[in-house]
Amino acid sequence: MAERVSVLAERLVDEALRRGFEEAAALVGRTKAVMVKMFNSEISVVQRWSSLAISLYLAKEGRILMTTIHPSGAEKAGALIERAIKVAPQLRPSMLYAPLPEPARVERLEGLVDSAVVNAMSDPEPLAEAMLAEVGSLGVERAAGAITLSFAEKGLATSKGVKLEEEATGIEAYLRAFIGEASGQWSVGSRRLRVEDLKRVARTAAELASQAKGEAKQVEPGAYDVVLSPMVVGNLMNLVGMMASALAVMMGNSIFARVEPGSKVAAEKFTLVDDPRTPELLGSTAFDDEGLPTASKPIIEGGVLRTLLHNSKTAAKMQAKSTGNAGWLFPHTWTLSVKPGDAALDEMIREVKRGVIITNNWYTRLQNYVEGIFSTIARDAAFYVENGEIKHPVTRIRIADRLPKLLSNIELLGKELYDISWWEVSPAVRAPYILARQINISRPFE
Amino acid sequence: MHEDLLQRCVDEALKLGASYAEARFHRRSGSSIFTRNGELVGYGESIREGVGIRVVVNGALGFSASNSINWESLREAVAEAVKLASAHAKLMKRPIEFSDARLGKAKYEALCLKPLDSMGPEEKIAVLAEIWERAKTAVKQTKLMTLTAQYSEDVEEKTVVNSDGALIVSRVPRVTVSYNFVLLHPQKGTLQRRFEFGGSGGLEQLGKWKPAEHAEEEVVKLEKVLLEGVEPPKEPVDVIVGSEIVGLIVHESCGHPSEADRILGREAAQAGMSFIKPGMLGQRIGSEHATVIDDPTIPGSYGFYLYDDEGVPARARYLYKNGIINEHLHNRWTAKLFGVESNAAARAMDHDSEPIIRMANTYFAPGDYTFEELVEDVKLGVYMRSYMEWNIDDIRWGQRYVGLEAYLIEKGEITKPVRNPALEITTGAFYSKVDAAGKELRFYPGMCGKGEPSQGVPVWFGGPDVRLRSVKLGVVA
Numbered sequence: 001m002a003e004r005v006s007v008l009a010e011r012l013v014d015e016a017l018r019r020g021f022e023e024a025a026a027l028v029g030r031t032k033a034v035m036v037k038m039f040n041s042e043i044s045v046v047q048r049w050s051s052l053a054i055s056l057y058l059a060k061e062g063r064i065l066m067t068t069i070h071p072s073g074a075e076k077a078g079a080l081i082e083r084a085i086k087v088a089p090q091l092r093p094s095m096l097y098a099p100l101p102e103p104a105r106v107e108r109l110e111g112l113v114d115s116a117v118v119n120a121m122s123d124p125e126p127l128a129e130a131m132l133a134e135v136g137s138l139g140v141e142r143a144a145g146a147i148t149l150s151f152a153e154k155g156l157a158t159s160k161g162v163k164l165e166e167e168a169t170g171i172e173a174y175l176r177a178f179i180g181e182a183s184g185q186w187s188v189g190s191r192r193l194r195v196e197d198l199k200r201v202a203r204t205a206a207e208l209a210s211q212a213k214g215e216a217k218q219v220e221p222g223a224y225d226v227v228l229s230p231m232v233v234g235n236l237m238n239l240v241g242m243m244a245s246a247l248a249v250m251m252g253n254s255i256f257a258r259v260e261p262g263s264k265v266a267a268e269k270f271t272l273v274d275d276p277r278t279p280e281l282l283g284s285t286a287f288d289d290e291g292l293p294t295a296s297k298p299i300i301e302g303g304v305l306r307t308l309l310h311n312s313k314t315a316a317k318m319q320a321k322s323t324g325n326a327g328w329l330f331p332h333t334w335t336l337s338v339k340p341g342d343a344a345l346d347e348m349i350r351e352v353k354r355g356v357i358i359t360n361n362w363y364t365r366l367q368n369y370v371e372g373i374f375s376t377i378a379r380d381a382a383f384y385v386e387n388g389e390i391k392h393p394v395t396r397i398r399i400a401d402r403l404p405k406l407l408s409n410i411e412l413l414g415k416e417l418y419d420i421s422w423w424e425v426s427p428a429v430r431a432p433y434i435l436a437r438q439i440n441i442s443r444p445f446e
Numbered sequence: 447m448h449e450d451l452l453q454r455c456v457d458e459a460l461k462l463g464a465s466y467a468e469a470r471f472h473r474r475s476g477s478s479i480f481t482r483n484g485e486l487v488g489y490g491e492s493i494r495e496g497v498g499i500r501v502v503v504n505g506a507l508g509f510s511a512s513n514s515i516n517w518e519s520l521r522e523a524v525a526e527a528v529k530l531a532s533a534h535a536k537l538m539k540r541p542i543e544f545s546d547a548r549l550g551k552a553k554y555e556a557l558c559l560k561p562l563d564s565m566g567p568e569e570k571i572a573v574l575a576e577i578w579e580r581a582k583t584a585v586k587q588t589k590l591m592t593l594t595a596q597y598s599e600d601v602e603e604k605t606v607v608n609s610d611g612a613l614i615v616s617r618v619p620r621v622t623v624s625y626n627f628v629l630l631h632p633q634k635g636t637l638q639r640r641f642e643f644g645g646s647g648g649l650e651q652l653g654k655w656k657p658a659e660h661a662e663e664e665v666v667k668l669e670k671v672l673l674e675g676v677e678p679p680k681e682p683v684d685v686i687v688g689s690e691i692v693g694l695i696v697h698e699s700c701g702h703p704s705e706a707d708r709i710l711g712r713e714a715a716q717a718g719m720s721f722i723k724p725g726m727l728g729q730r731i732g733s734e735h736a737t738v739i740d741d742p743t744i745p746g747s748y749g750f751y752l753y754d755d756e757g758v759p760a761r762a763r764y765l766y767k768n769g770i771i772n773e774h775l776h777n778r779w780t781a782k783l784f785g786v787e788s789n790a791a792a793r794a795m796d797h798d799s800e801p802i803i804r805m806a807n808t809y810f811a812p813g814d815y816t817f818e819e820l821v822e823d824v825k826l827g828v829y830m831r832s833y834m835e836w837n838i839d840d841i842r843w844g845q846r847y848v849g850l851e852a853y854l855i856e857k858g859e860i861t862k863p864v865r866n867p868a869l870e871i872t873t874g875a876f877y878s879k880v881d882a883a884g885k886e887l888r889f890y891p892g893m894c895g896k897g898e899p900s901q902g903v904p905v906w907f908g909g910p911d912v913r914l915r916s917v918k919l920g921v922v923a
Contacts, residue, residue: 367834
């Protein structure tokens with residue numbers, strides 16, 4: 001029987017202290033995962049992984065060393081600690097150094113493990129067959145996608161006496177459906193497996209592909225109202241979430257670099273929550289990498305920046321409190337939720353005089369993180385809307401604007417929420433459709 | 447390393463009914479240093495190692511990986527891969543077959559003139575601290591809001607054994623240095639620049655790169671762009687696209703669409719598809735000046751290898767040749783489907799990853815113009831030397847690059863700086879409008895992402911400066 005991950009973590013912390021480090025933390029992950037990849041409506045490969053990952057935080061006289069190992073055996077971690085103690089004197093003290101925090105009470109998060117996920121891991125093909133059957137019945141010519149199921153054990157120990165353990169399952173599924181040149185894509189990410197969710201992903205992808213049939217036209221560059229699907233909102237909120245990290249702010253990689261908490265940064269209706277304590281969300285967890293309890297809390301609430309995301313190091317540097325988002329160096333979101341509004345999608349579309357609906361996107365890239373100058377490309381189904389009606393599919397457009405303007409120009413949020421996770425949305429985001437006014441759309445000139 | 451154990455895995459898979467089996471020991475080990483404003487933030491080390499097993503059973507593909515390198519665990523991994531493949535074999539409409547190939551038995555390594563451990567962490571930190579010092583003193587009229595700098599080194603060791611007789615042992619060390627800074631001016635706002643150096647080999651590369659000197663020059667030039675940059679012309683003008691952007695363009699709009707697995711749709715739900723369809727070899731995509739080559743064998747390159755992860759010997763691939771779609775990137779599976787030989791593009795990021803079709807070092811072939819000759823007969827134009835924002839659609843046709851350091855060209859001369867010109871153009875228009883290419887070939891490192899789970903592999907992209915005639919540029923909103 002394999003050693004418990006928290007026991008292994010504690011053993012490694014003890015070893016680090018014994019070898020001369022003043023402080024240590026060990027985060028041990030043991031993960032089993034299986035992925036079914038599909039294309040042209042058949043399975044292209046099934047992959048299975050079984051891995052052990054050990055991350056160590058080691059500190060001495062303000063010097064910080066971090067190691068990550070995917071070792072062939074835990075004994076290799078010991079060799080790395082031995083090496084690290086020799087490296088330590090050659091380093092300078094870290095400008096971010098602060099002691100590891102004292103242990104705090106961590107309330108266990110119930111419902112992180114779904115036995116349906118564990119059971120499906122031994123025979124995942126039927127899930128793929130169910131998704132492919134669903135789109136097949138809706139006239140889809142071919143489909144591609146992936147289903148990943150995982151079971152992960154996470155163990156944490158620190159030299160302050162933290163010893164914690166958590167188990168969690170995960171499912172991510174997405175499908176791209178094609179009818180001729182038209183395509184639609186959708187996804188789901190959750191701690192829980194519901195076959196109906198997977199079928200809904202397949203159905204939504206098929207419906208979008210079906211709606212996008214017909215000649216896709218280009219639109220002239222300029223300002224349009226934009227209706228963004230939860231897939232697109234998820235992608236953009238990953239960016240906002242990353243920028244909320246206090247270290248991103250210190251690195252000049254954030255629109256919040258010149259903004260104080262308490263400032264208005266978005267439309268009043270907009271609330272974005274870092275949401276680790278909603279157990280069904282993929283990414284949920286009870287404790288961070290320093291052993292502090294996580295909290296679901298707004299990053300932006302009612303359009304106002306409430307907090308940056310901190311670990312105890314960035315908190316000490318910026319005279320703030322840890323928000324339970326360690327990363328030993330880089331604080332990060334766990335999983336995000338956008339607060340819903342009260343609009344139905346068709347009501348939202350009716351509000352548009354001249355606009356576009358973008359159902360999926362990728363390649364969000366920035367010219368300048370501080371000013372949030374970015375562009376992102378629509379892929380799959382996108383539509384031109386005039387006077388509240390969808391007129392025709394559009395192709396090859398991108399949003400090219402400023403992120404702060406997009407956040408400020410949000411006017412409506414959908415009432416239905418979707419749990420999104422795929423290649424371009426990670427960590428997972430729970431999001432509604434949103435409508436933002438007068439956003440710049442560009443396209444290739446020729 | 448581990449050859450016998452890997453051979454045993456291959457034999458076991460065949461015994462269990464596989465028609466093809468491959469076992470790859472793969473180790474990545476390295477360290478990284480991260481600084482902000484000349485001060486150390488953190489030092490990290492990492493090791494990933496294990497064995498990836500890939501099998502074909504009854505025409506279906508199975509993959510499993512383990513980082514326990516002992517027979518007991520690996521036998522389990524082999525059985526698992528065979529079981530996974532067998533389970534979905536019945537669903538395969540088109541069984542997987544591999545093309546015939548002349549596979550290698552070879553051992554090679556990328557040479558380090560100055561080994562990675564010949565400098566201690568202290569000296570490497572000093573390299574990064576100097577970037578800050580030089581940049582800080584170069585700023586005259588703006589504020590250097592923040593500058594982060596990163597050093598990383600990585601040694602990739604692999605042993606590949608497969609049932610068709612390949613045995614490839616390799617060792618490739620790599621080094622990168624990158625920096626990222628923000629200039630701030632109270633009225634003009636901010637300007638951000640990120641730049642990276644990278645290659646295979648040892649610390650001798652640092653002397654060639656001179657990162658502190660480079661950052662200092664960038665600060666001086668970009669301060670001028672921030673303070674004095676004007677909007678790009680609204681009418682169509684000639685554009686000289688700097689090699690840094692040309693390299694990215696050919697990677698995105700030639701290399702990616704030339705990946706045969708993407709052409710077939712295998713990456714459709716992730717990295718996307720290709721405007722190139724089966725049967726398009728020989729079609730014109732650009733002017734006679736448009737030749738794009740992908741060559742894994744360039745010594746010192748970031749994407750260097752001599753045999754791919756299926757054991758096929760590497761060679762230069764002429765993807766576009768004088769404006770014609772000439773060759774795709776293949777592994778043995780796609781080569782079989784296209785009726786050609788594999789040109790050795792199969793690569794995996796680590797032991798946990800299946801080998802898939804990847805670029806190595808993709809570049810636009812240089813021409814014979816000096817930079818002055820490219821500029822001298824431009825009446826009105828823009829020279830875009832560097833970029834930050836870029837993206838491309840999922841069939842690799844509509845792309846956008848926003849210039850960072852850019853200048854107006856008037857009557858054959860570079861005049862004033864231009865702020866944020868956006869080159870938003872289709873792949874066809876870009877390659878067709880090239881009327882001249884510079885003679886100086888430069889390369890830039892990148893981490894290319896593809897696959898599910900996403901695999902990042904090191905690549906170089908490069909090219910000379912090239913000139914496009916009559917292009918409409920956009921203005922950043």
